[in-house]
Amino acid sequence: MVANTIKFLLNNELVELANIDPNTTVLQYLREEQFKSGTKEGCASGDCGACTVVLADLDSENDTQLNYKSVNACITFVGNLHGKQLITVEDLKDGAKLHHAQQTIVDNHGTQCGFCTPGFVMSSFALHKHNQKPNRDEVLEALAGNLCRCTGYRSIIEAAITSSEHTEDDSFAKHYQQTVTALNELQKLPTPNLSGNGNNYIAPQNIDELAYELKSEPTSTLVAGGTDLALSVTQNLAVVKKLVYVGNVAELTTIEETDNDIIIGSALPYSDFIDTLHHYYPDLGDMIERIGAKQVRNTGTLGGNVGNASPIGDMPPALIALGATMTLHLDGVERTILVEDFFLDYKKTVLKESEFIKSITIPKPIAGQTLKLYKISKRLDDDISAVLAAFFIETKAEQGGQKVTNVRLAFGGMAGIPKRGPAAESALLGKDLTKETVAQAKVALATDFQPMTDVRATDKYRMTVAQNLIEKCYLELTSAYTSNVIETRVVNN
Numbered sequence: 001m002v003a004n005t006i007k008f009l010l011n012n013e014l015v016e017l018a019n020i021d022p023n024t025t026v027l028q029y030l031r032e033e034q035f036k037s038g039t040k041e042g043c044a045s046g047d048c049g050a051c052t053v054v055l056a057d058l059d060s061e062n063d064t065q066l067n068y069k070s071v072n073a074c075i076t077f078v079g080n081l082h083g084k085q086l087i088t089v090e091d092l093k094d095g096a097k098l099h100h101a102q103q104t105i106v107d108n109h110g111t112q113c114g115f116c117t118p119g120f121v122m123s124s125f126a127l128h129k130h131n132q133k134p135n136r137d138e139v140l141e142a143l144a145g146n147l148c149r150c151t152g153y154r155s156i157i158e159a160a161i162t163s164s165e166h167t168e169d170d171s172f173a174k175h176y177q178q179t180v181t182a183l184n185e186l187q188k189l190p191t192p193n194l195s196g197n198g199n200n201y202i203a204p205q206n207i208d209e210l211a212y213e214l215k216s217e218p219t220s221t222l223v224a225g226g227t228d229l230a231l232s233v234t235q236n237l238a239v240v241k242k243l244v245y246v247g248n249v250a251e252l253t254t255i256e257e258t259d260n261d262i263i264i265g266s267a268l269p270y271s272d273f274i275d276t277l278h279h280y281y282p283d284l285g286d287m288i289e290r291i292g293a294k295q296v297r298n299t300g301t302l303g304g305n306v307g308n309a310s311p312i313g314d315m316p317p318a319l320i321a322l323g324a325t326m327t328l329h330l331d332g333v334e335r336t337i338l339v340e341d342f343f344l345d346y347k348k349t350v351l352k353e354s355e356f357i358k359s360i361t362i363p364k365p366i367a368g369q370t371l372k373l374y375k376i377s378k379r380l381d382d383d384i385s386a387v388l389a390a391f392f393i394e395t396k397a398e399q400g401g402q403k404v405t406n407v408r409l410a411f412g413g414m415a416g417i418p419k420r421g422p423a424a425e426s427a428l429l430g431k432d433l434t435k436e437t438v439a440q441a442k443v444a445l446a447t448d449f450q451p452m453t454d455v456r457a458t459d460k461y462r463m464t465v466a467q468n469l470i471e472k473c474y475l476e477l478t479s480a481y482t483s484n485v486i487e488t489r490v491v492n493n
Contacts, residue, residue: 006082011091022201027073038089044234046072049146052119056085068129069298075230079201083186089118101125104159112151124160132165144381145293203245214354225299266303266357283373316418320410321390330355346416386457388412389469401432414449421448442467
């Protein structure tokens with residue numbers, strides 16, 4: 001059974017939407033339908049954070065608990081609100097009393113023109129819902145996706161650091177159980193559907209429903225976080241005729257560990273698996289913290305990053321280097337392939353008509369294996385890579401040296417697809433990891449790739465930095481590299 005509406009809580013009020021174009025973003029809905037102008041449009045691309053709102057939904061493992069997540073309203077489709085609570089800056093205060101996230105901005109003089117302020121307030125609000133006494137690093141992570149062009153960040157950061165552990169309960173805490181009950185009731189509703197302006201949206205609730213939808217309408221567009229897809233609507237004015245939302249499909253939103261593997265559902269947001277990956281591969285966890293901002297990682301998914309097939313996606317090189325596999329599903333039939341075999345050409349993959357990514361399996365590390373990741377971008381946070389280098393090296397101590405017994409060198413930004421450097425790998429495999437073999441691998445890499453020149457970097461820069469990263473990896477592995485060296489970034493091309 002399919003209901004031709006979506007239902008959600010707008011702050012604490014139940015809203016039922018019908019006859020609205022599914023291409024409508026949450027930002028448009030708030031400003032043009034609800035006339036809530038506190039949420040601002042700064043970039044319409046998820047970069048500036050002026051549109052930040054908070055979504056609360058039920059914890060996947062405990063339906064009596066709420067998770068509060070900051071998201072970019074400008075690149076979130078309105079259909080994604082179904083079954084959640086949407087919180088905006090207008091309703092943070094309790095009566096005449098400002099919310100802690102607002103009052104600390106006032107107390108620390110953290111606003112000037114005020115345009116960006118609501119976004120900072122909402123990011124701080126989401127942070128304090130999980131951590132009432134955050135440290136500076138935690139605040140910087142939470143606010144990295146919010147830009148201010150006139151106040152300066154010191155006062156804003158100090159405001160967000162201010163503890164809320166002894167403050168009075170806000171209105172959301174007071175209505176907590178009421179919200180939990182309401183969201184649990186919404187979970188019992190039939191599969192949501194929206195139609196408007198001849199466009200459609202549906203949110204299947206299990207993998208069989210999803211497979212049926214794609215089999216019935218193969219031209220449908222899958223959407224999870226929509227952090228890239230939405231740009232085609234907001235920036236290029238594209239119209240998506242049929243959106244199929246996968247965020248409600250239970251089989252695609254899980255994470256599972258076995259003795260040897262980590263299995264991540266394709267529609268699970270980054271923020272739900274980053275800690276697990278950081279535990280096993282610290283470099284991978286650190287790199288994920290540089291994928292977009294907190295708002296993007298709260299909605300963006302692993303399946304979306306891989307399925308988008310961008311040559312500058314950050315996760316594919318890492319997955320290729322790790323020898324990760326992916327499970328593809330087509331009308332009840334599944335197949336498993338290596339992630340590196342998924343990409344055929346620029347934006348072309350092996351996916352068949354109506355087939356979709358179910359999950360990605362990452363092997364756990366064993367003794368002697370190392371994963372090193374290097375993201376080269378013009379700024380540290382919230383930026384697109386010029387080059388992403390992922391090096392998986394397995395060594396064995398032998399006759400006073402370290403013999404390379406297994407190696408995978410994968411790159412993004414160096415070709416039309418993320419791919420390995422076979423010649424460079426051959427220069428290392430079966431040999432001692434020495435300065436001489438590394439020099440040979442650097443030379444060999446020039447035969448593996450012919451990078452392009454674009455706005456992010458020249459072809460020569462890309463090749464030079466990729467070669468130098470091989471040497472950097474060697475120096476780090478041999479403990480000849482110190483932490484005092486400034487992190488490599490693109491400064492000038």
